Amino acid sequence: MSGQTLSRGGLSLPGWRIIVVFGCFGIVLALPFIFRVSAEESNEAARRVIIISPHNEQIRYEFGRGFADWHEARFGEPARVDWSVPGGTSEIRKMLQSEWISALKRGEMPGGNADLVFGGGSWEHTQLKRGIEVTLEGLDAQTTRDWIRKIIGRADQSPSSIPLGTLQTTGITAEITQDESSGLYTIKATATISIPAGFPSDMFHALYGRTEVAGTPLWDPDQYWLGTALSAFGIIYNNDLLKSLDVPQPTAWSDLADPRLQQEVALVNPAQSGSVTTAFETILKRRGWEPGWRILRRAAANARYFSASSLRAPTDVAQGDAAMGVCIDFFGRFESQSLRDHGAGDRIGYIDPPGETMLDPDPISLLLNPPDEEMARRFIEFTLSPAGQSLWQFAPGKHEDGLGPYQFSLRRMPICDELYRDHFDRFTDQVDPFLNAEPPPFNDRNMRSFIPVLFQAAAMDNAVELEAAWHAIVTHPGYPPVEAGAIVTSDDVEDSTLSEMIRLFDAIPTVPGPSGENISLATAQGRAAIKSGWLKKVWEGKGLWDDEADARHVLRRTLGDEIASNYRRIVTLAEESGGKQSH
Template identity: 25%
Template structure:
């Protein structure tokens, strides 16, 4: 990662000169401290922070780094004595949560040339509570050297990662700890439907080497070759490529292109500086920052792509990107905490049992390929269905009473949570544990019949 850090330092220094002339007009009267809560990595925020401060020397930018869920909870908990000016993150549904709670205030950026939509998704909130400043898609990143060394096929679709060849070669971050991963999981659920989407997610999970606590742990692992394949937001792969790592990236058919956003917090102590920062992000020069090698985001101003390197993804030109999924932020918002809790209880905290069941299924499949057996085939189908089974339906997941049970964000299975939340989670965990054990048993029986 030394190369990435060096690129960022060089980028930050250059950006101060690059942006000074183009952004000095914004927030000319701003001064004092600008406090931003963000889920973006320090490497990215530092480049913008330094460039904005050079353009606005009377303003000192203070960055409070939180993952998306923690950032939302922080603003909720401190609302009565708010000291934050801006919320800056990828997940649009997180902004909907803040908007619904009345924790954002409207602002219309003083910038022209931004389209109404990126793909099928609105760039800005129709009510002006938050604005998109960059676009992002979700997909699969891999280390080319690792793939060659392990004789692995190149994946193109999510379903590819469910195949036996990828067992113990894939990684993802926990959606409860990463807003971008949550969007990936939710995109698959909306693109494939609740039942099929969870089947895909759980069958992929059976091949996971690890589940990282933070989203950047996945590209770090792919870059270093700790594992071969990672499920990531696109800019992780694009910035790694620009830094010289031997990685590639693909957008599966079932993906979505959504804006990363920024919103002024209600009762912001420094409203002038906050609004100036929003304009700064959307200015022509500010959009060019997104093209820097260590950042590599997709600008929301189509003109900026004229300065992008060859082969750079352009959702305004390539209409196929995200076209298969009409992402519904209201659906996502209604079941946000439920989806996170389901993933943790069925996957994150049950990964060893899920992997054991998956490995048994793979072995049975291999045995059946050599010696077909109708009874064994039926048992194998039952095993797969047990792994894919869900304890709640899509309708139940959107029930406010169920969603309301999840009031504490878990960092581990041992964290203390309210009784109602604990009861639901324990029920789901028991459901998964029993199903995975029975799936493994049926797969073993199928393999024995095929010997």
């Protein structure tokens, strides 16, 4: 909100609040320099672990410092963490997938640049386990032999004795075939991006104290990823702005759909944030597919923007640039705590909607071909130790037992049983997330696959049309008085024109199938078929998209065209009705 003054909608910030806000900005701006000094003072000769992470600087600072102290005490030698922060978890996954594919095409071993991925949701880390596929065709004997030598590690091939069939090494499987007519070779390779951590399997039952929370595993049984903390998802809100809008504090996801919040909701593009995708998935799995999309579409219609970073929503709500935002629990709690610590009182609040959130492990994964596997395993061990787990919830400061963060209150929930059993009284948030945690009632695993593409089609690609359609609906004379948390559907209104407008607004689009049929995204069966046919490209060559086109992009455009047509029809109906109610 460039050039915005400190007075908005008649709401003025007192001088002391201005000081608090700019004081917090100063702290945020100073953080990189604080960390830079710490890094410069570290022992350059220390063994290092290289970690790719979406985590913010506070987490990186505490875990970097904590690991160095723990390692010195445990092994009697210095250690340091080198962090790489290329973006959110989804962007990290896509970057690694691209690097792995490129390396295999060049005939080089993937990886070697980083040891670990630390942070992000279990879904993204499961994708690292699934890895990538590459097909290399038309290879001569020498190229094939060089590829096998560099990737698989076998150097005993000659041009006349290249082994056909399946070859394997850690994380990589290659199927070698030869064309009888041309004599050329084809390599079909699959590679995982992560590899098993390799700890004794029985240690995790003692560490975690359970295998899952509300149906979600706490670690991968093959140890491709291990949960290090628990994440929940909720709403951050600005009490001052809500008061000025006469909107009550949120208690449920449906509060994001309040028509009084037009241009006041901070949202993030789920295609660029794994945590936000999980938050949206939470709404769908708790409310159901169609009721969930009613909330998401109305929230999108109220959106001030669609950011590429999950950090922006809580920051903008804290600054007063938005009244509500969807975020991961840590970001919401940290922002509210930070302002409270600097004298802003309860201006910023955060809530996990009761009975409507989900818990997801925040994992760590060991990468294929790590530069220092031993140091990587030591860092994993640290994150699951009391020294690492206590960083998430203990108050900052120096403690006799050495537990807890040094400078920042991280406000995340530990995952290991020992912390809850022996140290719960030291938690900043007196919350046990394992109590009363229940699986979601609408647990269709295919829902998540469509969140980025459908949200982009319904909201981001047609933002102007969406906003106009929503405005036409909520300003219609037949629209009922606003009630907090209420979602008005087409069945809730008497005016036939308004009912049709809302029906069009909430319509779940259909997708063309290979035989000319239209398949609805509204059913679990339809989603399963569309995921297989379009997203997994089983229907490739069926005339649904050009051979050179990206099926996902074509699907997004197809959905967007149908949705935009509905939005335009809504505006037309409003104009034709001329504000008159029809029965």
